[in-house]
Amino acid sequence: MSVVRESVTDQHDARVTSGLQKVAGRTRTLFESLTSLLAIDIGSDLRSAFGDGAASEPAPRSGVLTVSAEAGGEGRAGPRPLAGRKPCIGLFGEFSAGKSSLANLLIGGNLLPTSVLSSTRLPTRLHHAETLTVTTVAYDGARELVALDQVRHLTRDNVHSIEIGLPSPILQAIDILDTPGFADPYHDPQLALDVAAEADIAIWCTLASQAWRQTEQFTWKSLPPALRETGILAVTHADALASEADRAQLQARLRDEAGPWFRDIVLLAVTQASEAVDPACGRIDDGAWERSGAAGLLERLDTALDRLSNADAPSDAEEPGGSAADSVAPIADSPAAGPDSAPKTVDDVLADALSGIPECRIAACVDIDAARSIAVATGATAQSASSLQTHLAALSAAMLKGESIDAIQRLGTGQAGAAPVETDRASELTIKTKSAVYLLLRLPGRQGHALSLLCGKDVNTSLALVKARRFADSLDRMLE
């Protein structure tokens, strides 16, 4: 029996239990934390802060108060592995897919008004703090503690993300990253992509009524493969499904279509979950809680945290958690899996790049000094492929090493007479033409080699680059 299930059984004890457990001995079970929080009323202050401003707010009351480098809480922006920092649960999904509602559920109450928060369209990281704090993070990394009544007026011009500190027990164990919705015409998806790497475990929220749309698939597959391996698909507003037959039908479809891309799939009704809790005493209606899907989601998160704490990294070897109905195949089985799927050869990496990067037509590993390809994967016909790869290799060499690039770099480095020093070598080059996009990436550990990609002109360059860097890393390891 999982720790979470034990917590469900002993909910009353769990609510008053403050023992630490799990990740590095510092984190409590999600369910214990959640049930503990249910008895704490910290919601009204924050609600009023995000509301119309009519209600009274806790101090601070006005303006930018101070600059605080420490105000952002713990564990900022650390890459894998955990290495002692708190894990971060990232909530992703399209606009109005229920991300903020899920964040509220996780922290134990309606603390983050969904409509106001989503209207800011800024990534928001929830972390533990003794008192309620709101901190803005500027593009240059500067942090400012801001008054609560100023939050609604923040704009993307000067703020990259928000950090909210809450005295929420669950946030002693984890940080929660609530991201702006993709597919919002007024929102730059880059904002969410910028912070995606901060998450250790990703939950993709999709509406039950139109679950796992093509646009969602495209975006999810563009996120870092390591995130996908820990991914949980949360099908929100599942209570909108009319019947058990509808639920079963949706589950079956998602197993087929989304299964290969997620470790778990959970149907979730946040409203039902909230109603399962008695606000007066925190007592939980077990049956309603289970039926809402909240218990299943927390169990899977618990399992994912276990996996992180045990391995400090996602492991393909482990069995995915969850029931047979909801379980999905591990990402490694996916035909278009990312470079972390441990391909065996350089050819495998290139083949994965060709299939994993949208619009990619040719992927080549190029010896820059020799101006020739040492391995190529191509979707072009054999007749044109040979010519294309020859020119692509020559182009890569000319662009990454040639004297023209050196001359341009001298303008940046102010070195009129000398070639750029080693550390200033061109590492990435993107060329856009009317009919194609070329991505040329020097391998980080083998500077004489590059991953060269020829993509269709409609490729999302930012997303393609994110993926290409990971394939370049894989190539680097292969060539060691």
Add this chain to the structure above:
Amino acid sequence: MSNPLDQALDDAMTSVPDCLVAGFLDIATGVLVKARSAASQPQEVFDLVAAAAAKLFHDPDLAAIESCISAGSEADDDGVSCEEIVLVSGQLLYLLTRSKANRDHVAVVIARKGDNVGLVMAKSRRTIEALDRAA
């Protein structure tokens, strides 16, 4: 009173985070049209860059690939199909974008990439549009 291009270049230097260089090159002739630089740069460097940019935009291998995948139909009359070159090198970001108004002109912005390349890119592109309008 400065002309629009001077003003656009000045704006570029202030609006792009950590902008080091903003300029306009002519890739048909390989000469510098006008530039601003945060640090003093010898004229010979600008001349070299203008010539180098012209060479890059006319790269024969790029032209050969473009010819192969588009049957040459997409290239301009001068055979140049390249629209934008973005180079990341060390801590610097180089953005060279071909003018839509004058196909011989290329705007160049060099900035420190900092923690948020996306922001630098977005600001640079916006700046280049302004340069394009001013040129």
